[in-house]
Amino acid sequence: MTKNRPKLTIGVTGLNAIDSPGPGVAVIRGLREAESFDCRIIGLSYESLEPGIYMHHLVDKTYQIPYPSAGTEALMQRLQYIQQKEKMDVIIPNFDAELFSFMRLSGTLRSMGINTFLPENEQFEARQKVNLYNFGKEHGISVPPAKVIYTLGEAQNIDKDFDWPLVVKGKYYDASLAYNPEQVRSAFNKISAKWGLPIIIQKFIHGSEYNVTGLGDGQGNTLAAVPMRKQYITDKGKAWGGISIADEKAIELTRHFVKASRWRGPFELELMMDKEGQYHLLEINPRMPAWIYLAVGVGQNIPEAVARLAMGWPVKPFEHYEVGKMFVRYSWDMIVDISEFETISTQGEL
Amino acid sequence: MKIKSNIAISDNGFVFNPVTGESFTANPTGLEIMNQMRRGASAPQIVETLCNMFQVEPTQAERDLQDFIEMMRQYHLLTYDEE
Amino acid sequence: MPTRKIYERPVIKKLEGNMPNKFGMRSAHEPTQSIEGHAVKDLINEFGSPLFVISEKKLRKNYRNARQAFQTRYPKVQFAWSYKTNYLDAVCNIYHQEGSWAEVVSGFEYDKAIRNGVPGSKIIFNGPDKTDSDLRKAITNNSLIHIDHLDELYMLQDIARESKMRPRVAIRVNMDTGVYPMWDRFGFNYENGQAWDALNKIMFSGLMDLVGLHTHIGTFMLSPNAYAVAASKLAHLAQSLLNKYNHEIKYIDIGGGFASKNTLKGSYLPGSDVSPSIHDFAEAIASALMNSDYRPKTPPVLVIESGRALIDDAAWLLGTVLANKRLSDGRRATILDIGVNTLFTAFWYDHLITPAQPITSYTEDTALYGPLCMNIDVVRENVNLPLLNRGDHVVVHHVGAYNMTQWLQFITLRPNVLLIDEEGGKHLIRRAESLDTITSQEIMPAHLAHFDL
Numbered sequence: 001m002t003k004n005r006p007k008l009t010i011g012v013t014g015l016n017a018i019d020s021p022g023p024g025v026a027v028i029r030g031l032r033e034a035e036s037f038d039c040r041i042i043g044l045s046y047e048s049l050e051p052g053i054y055m056h057h058l059v060d061k062t063y064q065i066p067y068p069s070a071g072t073e074a075l076m077q078r079l080q081y082i083q084q085k086e087k088m089d090v091i092i093p094n095f096d097a098e099l100f101s102f103m104r105l106s107g108t109l110r111s112m113g114i115n116t117f118l119p120e121n122e123q124f125e126a127r128q129k130v131n132l133y134n135f136g137k138e139h140g141i142s143v144p145p146a147k148v149i150y151t152l153g154e155a156q157n158i159d160k161d162f163d164w165p166l167v168v169k170g171k172y173y174d175a176s177l178a179y180n181p182e183q184v185r186s187a188f189n190k191i192s193a194k195w196g197l198p199i200i201i202q203k204f205i206h207g208s209e210y211n212v213t214g215l216g217d218g219q220g221n222t223l224a225a226v227p228m229r230k231q232y233i234t235d236k237g238k239a240w241g242g243i244s245i246a247d248e249k250a251i252e253l254t255r256h257f258v259k260a261s262r263w264r265g266p267f268e269l270e271l272m273m274d275k276e277g278q279y280h281l282l283e284i285n286p287r288m289p290a291w292i293y294l295a296v297g298v299g300q301n302i303p304e305a306v307a308r309l310a311m312g313w314p315v316k317p318f319e320h321y322e323v324g325k326m327f328v329r330y331s332w333d334m335i336v337d338i339s340e341f342e343t344i345s346t347q348g349e350l
Numbered sequence: 351m352k353i354k355s356n357i358a359i360s361d362n363g364f365v366f367n368p369v370t371g372e373s374f375t376a377n378p379t380g381l382e383i384m385n386q387m388r389r390g391a392s393a394p395q396i397v398e399t400l401c402n403m404f405q406v407e408p409t410q411a412e413r414d415l416q417d418f419i420e421m422m423r424q425y426h427l428l429t430y431d432e433e
Numbered sequence: 434m435p436t437r438k439i440y441e442r443p444v445i446k447k448l449e450g451n452m453p454n455k456f457g458m459r460s461a462h463e464p465t466q467s468i469e470g471h472a473v474k475d476l477i478n479e480f481g482s483p484l485f486v487i488s489e490k491k492l493r494k495n496y497r498n499a500r501q502a503f504q505t506r507y508p509k510v511q512f513a514w515s516y517k518t519n520y521l522d523a524v525c526n527i528y529h530q531e532g533s534w535a536e537v538v539s540g541f542e543y544d545k546a547i548r549n550g551v552p553g554s555k556i557i558f559n560g561p562d563k564t565d566s567d568l569r570k571a572i573t574n575n576s577l578i579h580i581d582h583l584d585e586l587y588m589l590q591d592i593a594r595e596s597k598m599r600p601r602v603a604i605r606v607n608m609d610t611g612v613y614p615m616w617d618r619f620g621f622n623y624e625n626g627q628a629w630d631a632l633n634k635i636m637f638s639g640l641m642d643l644v645g646l647h648t649h650i651g652t653f654m655l656s657p658n659a660y661a662v663a664a665s666k667l668a669h670l671a672q673s674l675l676n677k678y679n680h681e682i683k684y685i686d687i688g689g690g691f692a693s694k695n696t697l698k699g700s701y702l703p704g705s706d707v708s709p710s711i712h713d714f715a716e717a718i719a720s721a722l723m724n725s726d727y728r729p730k731t732p733p734v735l736v737i738e739s740g741r742a743l744i745d746d747a748a749w750l751l752g753t754v755l756a757n758k759r760l761s762d763g764r765r766a767t768i769l770d771i772g773v774n775t776l777f778t779a780f781w782y783d784h785l786i787t788p789a790q791p792i793t794s795y796t797e798d799t800a801l802y803g804p805l806c807m808n809i810d811v812v813r814e815n816v817n818l819p820l821l822n823r824g825d826h827v828v829v830h831h832v833g834a835y836n837m838t839q840w841l842q843f844i845t846l847r848p849n850v851l852l853i854d855e856e857g858g859k860h861l862i863r864r865a866e867s868l869d870t871i872t873s874q875e876i877m878p879a880h881l882a883h884f885d886l
Contacts, residue, residue, distance in 0.1 A: 048448065071703040098701060150613045171699075196611065196699050260388055338373070342364040345448050365445065373448045377795040377820075378442035384864065404440035411440075417759065418443040424763045425447060 009086055011042040011096070011114070014094030015052025015059065019331070020236045023094045023327055025052045026293040028059065030303030035297060037307070042086050045338050048345045049292045054336045061086070064348040068098045074110065075101050083112050083235070090115050094287050096172070099124065114308040119286050120218070120266045126261065127284035139260035141253065142280045144203040144272075155184050158201055167202040170195035177204060186240060196310055205282075207274040212254045213237070213289050215302050215310065218264030224302050224318045225254045228293040232328070239291055239329070244298045246323040253279050266292075266306055298322040353387050353422070354429045367427065374425060379404070383418055393419075442820040444797055457474040461789070464819075465749075465787045465828040471621035472827050473751055476851065482753040484835060485850040491747035492833075493855070498529045502712045502831060505675045506719035509615040509734040513557050515689055516542040518740025518834045522877060523547050523852055523862040528743075536738045540567040542691050544561055544707065547574070551867060557686070559647070561585075561619065567756065568592055570772060572600045578685070579647045580604045581620055602614030603645030603686065608666050610659035619649065629673065636678050641678065646670055649688030653697060657709050660687060664718050668725030671733065681729045685738035687718055693745035695782045695831045704782075711742055719878050723855050731773060741834035750776055751789070754825045765799040767821055772803015772810040774836070776829060777839040779803075779812045786812070789826035792819035804808035805844050837863075840873065 014022030019173040024043070032037050043062035044055050063082045066074040080090070093102045102109075102123065106116050119127075126135045129146075132209045136143030145162070146169075147307040149155055158166070158181070169175040178184040188199050192345055204233035210297050214225040227250040231319050232241040252267060271284040288302060295302050305315045344350040353359075358366045363381045365374040366400060376384065382403065385394045400411040420426050464732035468471060469488050470762040477484060496512070504509040513536035514528035520542060525535070526549055538560030546556050553574025561581045563571070568585075569592060570580050578600055580586050589600050597823035606628045635643050646667045650659055667685050667828040683729050691714050722735065760766050773779050779809030786801065796817050803810035812829075821827070840847055846866035853859055 069701055069703065072706050097701070101706065104706065339365060341361060341364075341373070342362075345373070346362050346364050357549055365508045374445050375444040375448060377441060377443065379441050383443050392562070393686035400440075404436060406435045415443050417757075418445065420759065421763065423446065427445075 004037050005036065007038045007040065007088045008307060008311070009042060009087045011044050011082070011086075011091040013044045013046075013092070013098060014061075015043050015045050015062070016047070016082060016254065017051045019234065020238055021290040021329075022050075023290045023292055024278055024286045025058060026290060026296075027081065027092060027094060027294050027303045028052070028111065030296040030301050031307060032058065034301060034304035034307070036304065036313075038098045039307075040086075042082065044082075044091070047343075048341060051305055051334065053333055053344055053350055054340060061072075062318065062344065062350050068095075068101050072101045072104050076105060079105075079114070080112070083114065088114050090307050092116075092306060092310075093118070096285065096287065099286055105129060107193070115256040117265050117306050117310040119263065119267075123261050123263055124215065126291070127286055129171060129283070130198060132281070132284065135261075136281060139257070141260070144280050144282065145243055146200050146202040146206050149188075150198050150199045152185055152188055152313055155181070155188060155201065155248075158184060162201060162203055163187075163202050167204050170345060171198060171200070198248045204270040205274050205280050206317055207272045207280075209282075210250055210271045210273060210279070211242075211244075211260055211289065212250050212270070212271065212291060213253050213266070213295050213302065214258065214267045215262075215266050215309075216258040216263030217315070218261045218262060220259045221317065222258040223309075223315055224253045224295065224300045225251050226298060226300050226302075228291065228294060241326060242291055242294060242323060242328045243293060243327045244323055249277075249279060255285075257281070258265070266340040284328050284337075293322070294325065294327040323342055351419075351423075351428045351431050352390075353384060353427055357363075357427055359379075359384050359388070365427070368426075370426065372425070380418060385414060399429075439791070441793055441795065442822060444510065444795055444820060446797060449728075450879070460821045462497055463787065464772065464792050464829075465789055466791070468749055468751075468828070470857050471853065473828060473858070476859075477753065477826055479859075480851055480861070483746060483775055483848045484751045485775075485848065486751060487748045487833065487850065487852045487862070489852055489854045492524070492527050492659075492744060493531060495743045495747060496528060496533070499711045499715075499737070499739060500531075502710075502715035503719065503735065503737060507722065507735050510737065511684070511734050512737050512739070513555075513686075515738050515740030516546065516574050517838055519744055519837050521837055521850060521862055522549055522661070523839075523871075524784075527828060536614050538562070540564060540570075540598060543567060543571065543576075546574075547568055551775060552693045554601075554686070560648075565592070568600075569596070572598050573598065575601060576646065577690065578602045578633070580635075580647075582619055582702075583631065586634060590638055590640050599640065599646045601642045602635065603643070603647045603682075604635070606646060606667060606670065608648065608650070610662040610666075612654065612656055612659045614651070616649070616651050620647070623670070628670060632670065632674060635676070636680065643674070645682050645684040645686055645736070647686040647692060647736075648747050649686065650691045653741070654690045655692050655708060657713045660712065660714055661685060661717040661721035664721035665725045668727040671729070672725075672727045675727070675729060681731060682733055684734040684736050685722065685736065689737065689739040689741070691739050692740035693741045693831060693834060695745060695778070695784065698781055698783055698785075703785075706845060713857055714742075727780070728844055729794045744833035745831045748831075748836075750829040750836070752827050752829065754821045754823050754827065756823055757821070760800070765797055767799045767818075768802045768804065769812060769827065770804050771812060771829060772829075773807045773812070774805060774810070774841040774843050774845065775836065776803070776812060776832065777836050777841065778832065778834070782831075783813060784832070785830040786816065786818070787830070788819050788821060789828050792854045795820060807844070842866065845872070 012024050014024030017025040017201045028041050040060050043059040044065045063087050103118050130148050133143050133146040157301040164177040165177045165179045168178050170191040174191045176187045178187050212227045215223040227245050227247045228242045229245050230239040234240050266288045272280045300318040300321050308315050363376040397411045465610040513534040517539045535551045536557045537543045553576045556576040558571050558576050606623050607617045608623035621631045648663050650663050671682050681775045692708040694705045694708050742852045752769045755768045756767050796819050798817050801812040849865045850863040852862045
């Protein structure tokens, strides 16, 4: 390892490495393995039981921060307190729900010495599920046809436009397959009760799911892209094992997406390949995925590149990655003294 | 009634029930009440102590104490057998 | 005796996953101890509780900010104060002093504007409820009548023919702007041609002066782009009139409905973060008009009927804790003297509520109930608040719009409304109701006047 590397203090969220994991711990592993800098990691947690809080070999210090629903003012006050003590250089947010707040605060954060590398508001909006179909149409990317509905009445003759089964999706999260109007009704009620309106009715694509994680520089250039095929999926739909693949088509689609949207920051594309071998874009996640460490492991340290871009340092596009490397996720029971839980619960930091 | 003897109460108001595994936090007033109860103080004695320590009227202190004890009861932190 | 410490109610709470912890939430609870330089406690001692407090300074500041937002982007702008948002005379007159016209939606509001001294020609008369006598009065006063439906259009033609007066009219247009719900119950629809039909009827009749086009696309709108769509559709209608009749309209009235910084129930992020600023709305509307294909000799005046966005954050509702109690499942409930009768908007907002006295970082989840003996009287179903005691005061924020018009005289009486002027002077602008306020309207038949019990 080279000496005299700069040292960065980096705040990371998403420490919930649970069965439906946040990406934070994987991101931190990438940062720890960065060749171009050393780092001190500040964990930013929402709850007292996020496993990352207790992983002291990865996280140097953790602070609780307010939920996005408390508003940016509350978040700012907390970050000011943390910044006084920690002098963070970079924050890497890893939750969809918090991105809005960090994007909004990015200017103020910069004036406090905290750098970020996040999508622009416009890109963030375009990727929202309700807008994705139009985004695809505009940029010549195949997105399964979708209809945004606000009432069950609008779903009445839905089989005129869609074949059975079809996908009923929530505005932010949740999706279920429906094979008949009755199931549409029940999914509509269940999902809208949880995530509100509208509901998205989407064409179901038979095929196999592929994912690509990548990084855009905001000028239209793709700095990193690693495609992965899920090998084992949990009952929550999360990949428990996956393998890096050499798929020029998926990479081509990724480059096209980055160029068309001038995407800024890391992202994950969820793709479905149909029987004819054509890719359809199902979703754009505006952050690194929980399996980001696979990208690190095959030669594209995206977390390191994100931190460098936030700092305004140059990043050379990754040209290669190792094909046929797998990740196999596992759970690990840490032994933690209750005094640590007590400290994070009563003091809000550990 | 008394606080169950196995309940751990730390100086910063963190309360842990080793039998159920549940944990709780109490504010300084709550902590003071629990410490008083541990020392065997009766309800009227606790009210008197609160009134000496804090700017509060006995009626209010009594009402709040009752509510606090009710919450401890709901959280299964109290025992009655030695009464 | 040693000095006694400040008392705080004892609390114990269970630590659970997915429960916001106090550190995360701490900053959400800065107490609001004073309003425009006056201690909340003093205001309540002097004027009672609950109490509405309105800041004249903030009202004027909001208005000037909005006017500037539009004037820097469009050459001719006219605001019209939406009476239904808050029609207390003192409030209306502040807007009239600033140059705002009046926008009314009933004969009652119309009379109130006239009584305030607004010239008839500067009153915009909207809404589906205009009686024959309302219309005659409005025509005589040369007011701007915005036609809502065909029956009204025919009624106006009849009156015009019979009275030999020329009403100055506009039509209200409803349209698809990509937002839900689409307000198609007011006015004439754009997409199906109703609006164009109505305009043709007016032009053919020759009995009325068609001076404007009006729309009002919804309420608490969070999308500036919807206004851009609306503005360009109105501009398109205006150009069609110019093409067919060589007739130029004098104004385009884009209505109001701009969101305030309140948080709608069910919204994940707070309104202070997601509501666009008045500049965002102004930019969308002005650029849509400037870029439209409408090419008149004189550009139309842009009329803005914004209510809520100008007044919501300029008023507060002060109240007092009546009692604390436990519900059957151990949840905390706090009863306030503020209920849905005074805070009508509690039906659709999660209002920001802060304590009015110093607090510590300890909080608890509580339901906030109003004073009414009615199950619907819920101010917040569940809110994380510092520990409140009986007699403590609270401040409800962003209450300027719709509360002082939609409040209910139900079970109890309506409270004082106080205005604080720009120098900090206090003015009672609406007296609290008394038993007499209510009973003076009642008439007792003689045979019911006496009883023995």
